[in-house]
Amino acid sequence: MSYTIADRYLIKKLNTNSILKVVLEKGAVSRADIAKILNLTPATVSSNINSLIRDGLVHEVGIGSSNGGRKPMMIELNENGKLFIGVDIHKDGVEAAIVNLAGKILARSERQFNGHSTEFEDDVVACIRNVRDFLPNMKLDGIGVGMHGIVDTNQSISIYAPAMSRRNIALKDYIEKKESLPVFIDNDANAMAIGESWFGQAKGVRNYIFLNVGRGIGSGIVINGELFHGNRYAAGEIGHIRVVESGRRCVCGKYGCLDTVATEYSIIRDVINAIHTGVSSSITELSKGDLSTIDLNMLKEAARLGDKCVLEALDKMGRYIGVAVSYAINMMNPGMIVFGGSMSVLGEYIIESIRSTAINLSLDECAEGVFIVISSLRDNAGVVGAASLGMQNLFKST
Known part of the structure; x- marks a missing residue:
């Protein structure tokens, strides 16, 4: 031949x-x-x-x-042979990090949106420039962006970012013009899924789902080693599965979505509501009486101390997530479910309720052999995953 x-x-x-x-x-x-x-x-x-x-x-x-x-x-x-900036854009702000080929973070920066998240592009560029200033003499090979919402990866456009109330954002073009580097963009959960396959628990796993649980909930679906984007790039919106009948109204306009009961905001809300009804909690002391200061680190410390109020709220959250995961297991029959995103810092207090609920509600044949684990990237999953978008392109073009 x-x-x-x-x-x-x-x-x-x-x-x-x-x-x-x-x-x-x-x-x-x-x-x-x-x-x-x-x-x-x-x-x-x-x-x-x-x-x-x-x-x-x-x-x-x-x-x-x-x-x-x-x-x-x-x-x-050669770990530093190529360096990429990973950019994680969420509802309240943006984080950027310089990441090497081994997934190690060499520098990072964070910037909150100044109350104008509908015009966030300049904040994103400012955050990128800030992290570049930490290593001004290092050659960079590209920028990966994990973007909240629905992203058309073919045209590299953010079709819909609900938290920003924006549609059809040409973010790739905007950043490339400002930074003179190639930009690769995808949904944030999809980016995290890629990062997990390169540097985390999903190495060598062909079929898995990455759960991005933080200020909102999404998932990245990998089938036969490839991301599944769906017909209109909207695959993985697990946060909008209904888990509570007649529940709270979601930002999507529907009621009882997982997003309303299992996010960073909802767990803090539930703990505050419990304290207001007279439930005793170490959170009162940890927050010095100012419940508006509660954050994930405070919740983690309370959980470590065995705080019943916080542990019960986390268990309830895990059960809601487990219900949604059981649907995913029955539909996809994955080899692994990876629990990640900012809430993964509390993963050790949530994972068992997710696991037991999901397995109990799934068809035995679908659940057999599935591993439900905490992301080893933890709260670095966003920036490392975003950087992985650039690395993935490097491998394709090498």
């Missing part, structure tokens, strides 16, 4: 991507081991490794051990 130049280029690109992924997953690895893992010839591996070394993506790190014969030269990822 003869190959055209285009065929040879595509084959080389696929081989290079595969080699880079092996190095990323395995750490220090020899050329011979890479050839064995990928069933490639030693010559093909050496040629591609040399290209990756020239591009600064991998480097040689010394001699490895041998069971006989010549000791191999080990290849390792």
Whole structure:
């Protein structure tokens, strides 16, 4: 069989991507081991490794051990060979971080919207510039943006950002013009799902769902190793599953959505309401009597102290999430559900009620073998996931 130049280029690109992924997953690895893992010839591996070394993506790190014969030269990822800015945009503000190829955060910045979240683009750019100022001499290779709401990844447009009451925001074009770097944008939960597959619990998992639970609730769905965006880029809106009959009105206009009972805001609201009805809680002392100052760290400390009021509120929240997760398990039959987002800092107090409720309500055949775990990225999932959008593009184009 003869190959055209285009065929040879595509084959080389696929081989290079595969080699880079092996190095990323395995750490220090020899050329011979890479050839064995990928069933490639030693010559093909050496040629591609040399290209990756020239591009600064991998480097040689010394001699490895041998069971006989010549000791191999080990290849390792050059962690700082490429750097990306990850930008996580949520209802109240924006966070940006410089992230390397190992998922390590080198610098970060946060900025609250100044009460004008309907005109937030300048705040986003200001946050990006602030984080760039921490490492002014470092070459950056792109910006990944995880955006609240529905994002058309084909046109790189935010179709609808409900918290900002905005539609059709050309955020990619705006940031690229200001920062002169390529920008990659997706829904925030989708970005977190990608980050989890690169650096977290979902490494090597082909079918999984990432739950982004924070100021709102969304999910990123991965099927056969690829993000599933849905027909209109709106897949994963798990926060709008009804879990309470005749419940509170949601921002979407419906009633009883998961978003109304299982977010950062709702857990704080429930604790405050309980205290106002006379329930005793260490939160009163931790907040020095000012309940408006309650935050997740305060709730975590109260939970650590065994505060019954807070623990019951968290358990109730977990059961609501578990109901929604059971629907997802029955529909998708995933191998893993990852609980992440800002609420994951309280994950150890929520995960069991999520797990037990979801498994009990799911069809046995669908629930068998599913792992329900806390994201290892915790509250870094937003920025690391966003940066992963740029890294993913790098792997596709290498």
